[in-house]
Amino acid sequence: MFKIISKEELAPGITRFDVEAMLVARKARPGQFVIIRIREGGERIPLTIAAYDREKGIISLVSLRVGKSTALLAGLRQGDNILDLVGPLGNPSEIKNFGRVICVGGGAGIAPVLPIAGALKDAGNHVISIIGSKTEGMLILEDEMRSVSDEFYICTDDGSLGYKGFVSGLLEEYLEKNLSDVKRNKTNVDRCIAIGPAVMMASVAKVTEKYGLKTIVSLNSIMVDGTGMCGACRVEVGGKTKFVCVDGPEFDGHQVNFDLLMSRQRIYCKQEDTCYDLYKEECRHKK
Amino acid sequence: MVAKSESNKKRTKKVRIPRTSMPEQDPGARKKNFEEVATGYTQEDALLEASRCIQCKNPTCISGCPVEIDIKSFIKLITEKKFEEALEKIREKNTLPAVCGRVCPQEDQCEKECILGIRYEPVAIGRLERYVADRELKRLADQGKECAYSEVTRKCTKEKVAIVGSGPAGLTCAAELSKKGYRVTIFEALHKAGGVLVYGIPEFRLPKDIVQKEIDYLKSMDVNISVNAVIGKTLTVEDLINDGFKAIFIATGAGLPHFMGIPGENLNGVYSANEYLTRSNLMKAYKFPECDTPIIRGKNVAVVGGGNVAMDSARTALRLGADHVYLIYRRGEAEMPARNEEIKHAREEGIDFKLLNNPVEIMGRDGWVDKIRLIKMKLGEPDQSGRRRPVPVSGSEYDIDVDVVIMAIGQGPNPLLTSRIKGLKLNSRGYIDADPETGKTSLKGVFAGGDIVTGAATVILAMGAGRKAAKHIDQYIRTGKW
Numbered sequence: 007m008f009k010i011i012s013k014e015e016l017a018p019g020i021t022r023f024d025v026e027a028m029l030v031a032r033k034a035r036p037g038q039f040v041i042i043r044i045r046e047g048g049e050r051i052p053l054t055i056a057a058y059d060r061e062k063g064i065i066s067l068v069s070l071r072v073g074k075s076t077a078l079l080a081g082l083r084q085g086d087n088i089l090d091l092v093g094p095l096g097n098p099s100e101i102k103n104f105g106r107v108i109c110v111g112g113g114a115g116i117a118p119v120l121p122i123a124g125a126l127k128d129a130g131n132h133v134i135s136i137i138g139s140k141t142e143g144m145l146i147l148e149d150e151m152r153s154v155s156d157e158f159y160i161c162t163d164d165g166s167l168g169y170k171g172f173v174s175g176l177l178e179e180y181l182e183k184n185l186s187d188v189k190r191n192k193t194n195v196d197r198c199i200a201i202g203p204a205v206m207m208a209s210v211a212k213v214t215e216k217y218g219l220k221t222i223v224s225l226n227s228i229m230v231d232g233t234g235m236c237g238a239c240r241v242e243v244g245g246k247t248k249f250v251c252v253d254g255p256e257f258d259g260h261q262v263n264f265d266l267l268m269s270r271q272r273i274y275c276k277q278e279d280t281c282y283d284l285y286k287e288e289c290r291h292k293k
Numbered sequence: 294m295v296a297k298s299e300s301n302k303k304r305t306k307k308v309r310i311p312r313t314s315m316p317e318q319d320p321g322a323r324k325k326n327f328e329e330v331a332t333g334y335t336q337e338d339a340l341l342e343a344s345r346c347i348q349c350k351n352p353t354c355i356s357g358c359p360v361e362i363d364i365k366s367f368i369k370l371i372t373e374k375k376f377e378e379a380l381e382k383i384r385e386k387n388t389l390p391a392v393c394g395r396v397c398p399q400e401d402q403c404e405k406e407c408i409l410g411i412r413y414e415p416v417a418i419g420r421l422e423r424y425v426a427d428r429e430l431k432r433l434a435d436q437g438k439e440c441a442y443s444e445v446t447r448k449c450t451k452e453k454v455a456i457v458g459s460g461p462a463g464l465t466c467a468a469e470l471s472k473k474g475y476r477v478t479i480f481e482a483l484h485k486a487g488g489v490l491v492y493g494i495p496e497f498r499l500p501k502d503i504v505q506k507e508i509d510y511l512k513s514m515d516v517n518i519s520v521n522a523v524i525g526k527t528l529t530v531e532d533l534i535n536d537g538f539k540a541i542f543i544a545t546g547a548g549l550p551h552f553m554g555i556p557g558e559n560l561n562g563v564y565s566a567n568e569y570l571t572r573s574n575l576m577k578a579y580k581f582p583e584c585d586t587p588i589i590r591g592k593n594v595a596v597v598g599g600g601n602v603a604m605d606s607a608r609t610a611l612r613l614g615a616d617h618v619y620l621i622y623r624r625g626e627a628e629m630p631a632r633n634e635e636i637k638h639a640r641e642e643g644i645d646f647k648l649l650n651n652p653v654e655i656m657g658r659d660g661w662v663d664k665i666r667l668i669k670m671k672l673g674e675p676d677q678s679g680r681r682r683p684v685p686v687s688g689s690e691y692d693i694d695v696d697v698v699i700m701a702i703g704q705g706p707n708p709l710l711t712s713r714i715k716g717l718k719l720n721s722r723g724y725i726d727a728d729p730e731t732g733k734t735s736l737k738g739v740f741a742g743g744d745i746v747t748g749a750a751t752v753i754l755a756m757g758a759g760r761k762a763a764k765h766i767d768q769y770i771r772t773g774k775w
């Protein structure tokens with residue numbers, strides 16, 4: 007049992023939980039994730055570790071409500087327990103001084119970008135952050151991101167805050183303005199990290215490819231065990247099948263087959279909708 | 294002389310009793326439910342079957358059992374209706390009798406060596422083993438005991454030993470060490486202990502509450518089970534050593550799924566058997582939406598492979614509502630590694646065996662599987678394993694319509710832990726190089742056994758390895774000698 011120490015709604019449908027998990031907190035590094043099971047009969051779902059406190063033995067998880075399991079999670083209160091939690095899983099992000107690094111976070115994906123941006127900053131990088139959401143009210147962790155960034159940009163799809171448009175659009179403008187070698191279309195940026203919905207990562211990768219800018223993405227595939235035992239999480243990278251849970255979750259964005267990722271993410275769409283609808287119905291009855 | 298011919302007569306009478314058949318659910322009914330297929334002997338069945346045993350002077354069956362259960366004696370005890378003592382007799386060598394009685398390939402082990410088998414049919418040793426184990430579970434349940442053996446609680450005080458993996462190898466090693474008084478902790482990556490017994494073998498063959506009772510028994514022996522602990526990630530082997538564990542037994546199984554490497558394997562609807570069975574068994578996807586984990590319920594399902602894993606997948610697909618399940622195997626039935634009983638059950642339930650066939654491609658539409666292309670095979674020259682090598686018949690490709698494909702072509706060693714232990718010697722296939730007699734690895738204090746050493750094998754062999762390792766772990770801790 008893993009106790010929820012505190013809970014905060016960051017934006018409508020996006021909740022942050024601080025959870026007591028001593029062993030995981032001791033080992034966690036930026037880029038890694040855990041798998042949780044909320045209650046008996048529940049699914050195993052992966053969540054990125056958004057922060058950790060080794061002394062206190064606490065990790066933070068940020069979850070976007072999209073179906074029954076995440077709705078159940080959102081319904082837990084401070085003091086409640088998560089039945090199972092295992093980790094840290096996956097490989098940590100590569101952290102070193104690359105020089106100038108762009109960190110792109112979209113939607114709930116800003117949460118996993120934060121510890122990576124922080125670690126990159128600590129490693130001496132010049133950190134340029136671009137974060138985005140649908141609308142101002144949905145933007146999370148703005149102050150936290152700002153505090154680890156040397157340059158900081160916001161965009162919203164509807165223009166309610168910052169640049170109007172997608173993160174990939176703003177990114178392209180930034181790169182265009184920062185060409186070190188106009189002829190060869192090279193920028194003065196050394197690396198890009200992008201985390202968010204698969205479509206967003208795909209469009210970011212498309213933009214950076216033009217500039218030959220190495221781009222790391224963190225893939226959010228469906229998982230079961232998270233230890234390489236089932237293959238539910240398989241994706242195609244550079245034409246080869248990889249298991250996100252053990253080979254990733256981070257991969258070279260220019261090598262990832264995003265169409266396949268998105269297709270595989272939709273495998274259980276129908277079942278999930280049925281399950282969620284039943285659950286909502288159940289909740290209505292309880293009320 | 295007179296006495297001898299009397300006893301000879303008795304013997305002849307005995308052996309002429311036909312082998313008592315196992316009561317089973319009707320195939321038509323059972324293929325629609327997840328309840329156990331074989332329902333178990335009644336007392337009459339068991340007594341009759343036990344009476345067939347001629348109590349050989351040199352019982353050959355015992356040498357056929359990988360853990361050398363005193364089969365002759367336990368069967369004698371059954372004929373005397375001393376059921377509890379019969380179970381104790383089995384327990385001397387086997388800590389999981391209710392499991393082994395169900396899933397051991399007896400036809401290749403004890404029953405293969407049974408003398409009656411030469412002229413008649415062997416004694417149904419496995420069914421008797423199951424009977425005495427089940428009888429005890431039922432007796433305890435009737436007394437209203439939640440945990441079957443909760444009365445035997447005790448306290449272990451000796452050195453700490455860590456066991457990685459809670460499959461049959463780990464469970465057995467833990468039980469043996471705990472009997473010797475060691476403080477044992479089992480670390481398990483998943484949220485539930487039992488290894489393949491809980492995530493792989495389906496409910497209809499091995500009910501999960503039976504496995505749970507065996508695990509409760511261990512807990513009552515003061516074995517600590519720490520689930521949600523991936524060794525190599527949550528804790529490292531160094532952490533365990535620093536934590537004061539004097540020896541470590543690695544029993545992580547062979548859990549890495551193999552795919553064929555043919556086009557279309559990443560389409561939606563293609564599963565590894567591991568994923569398919571884990572969803573259905575461990576996560577209870579067959580109860581979706583009552584349980585939250587989904588699984589695709591295919592109408593036409595193709596399972597690729599010929600072992601127990603393939604049979605289990607095919608029969609699970611049927612129970613999940615498939616109209617048609619194909620079992621695609623590149624060799625013939627005689628070469629199938631699955632247990633005879635599983636093949637028989639699968640046939641009875643209507644699985645369509647496509648023998649001497651091999652997939653070459655999986656085709657899809659809009660990201661989903663819709664066809665599988667097969668090529669016919671013929672058996673050529675024997676290969677290294679002595680089995681005749683299947684070779685494709687060129688130009689014989691054809692397609693069948695399917696919406697789910699399950700790859701059950703074998704598993705390999707998961708490098709997650711083994712690659713993170715400095716100095717641990719692996720063999721060329723990635724399995725741990727350990728002494729089969731002692732379980733000792735290249736690292737002092739680190740032992741290994743079960744599928745992670747042998748490659749995918751059997752429950753009883755994994756248990757045997759756990760048992761041997763326990764003996765040598767004890768020796769090592771007592772003497773300090775490696």
Ligand SMILES: Cc1cc2nc3c(=O)[nH]c(=O)nc-3n(C[C@H](O)[C@H](O)[C@H](O)COP(=O)(O)OP(=O)(O)OC[C@H]3O[C@@H](n4cnc5c(N)ncnc54)[C@H](O)[C@@H]3O)c2cc1C
Binds near residue numbers: 523
């Ligand atoms: C579907 C299926 C059907 C089978 N049917 C039969 C049958 O009928 N009869 C028979 O005799 N055999 C059968 N087998 C084979 C048999 O189940 C195995 O040989 C046996 O379970 C091996 O036992 P083990 O203890 O070595 O490993 P496993 O049972 O595989 O257990 C290993 C455990 O270790 C855990 N683990 C792995 N890595 C780590 C880590 N790093 N940290 C912590 N824990 C870890 C795993 O989660 C798992 O729980 C079947 C196998 C399968 C898959």
Ligand code: SF4
Binds near residue numbers: 394418
């Ligand atoms: S453990 Fe397996 S091999 Fe040994 S007697 Fe029982 S059924 Fe036969």
Ligand code: FES
Binds near residue numbers: 231232238249251
């Ligand atoms: S989640 Fe099972 S292998 Fe990755």
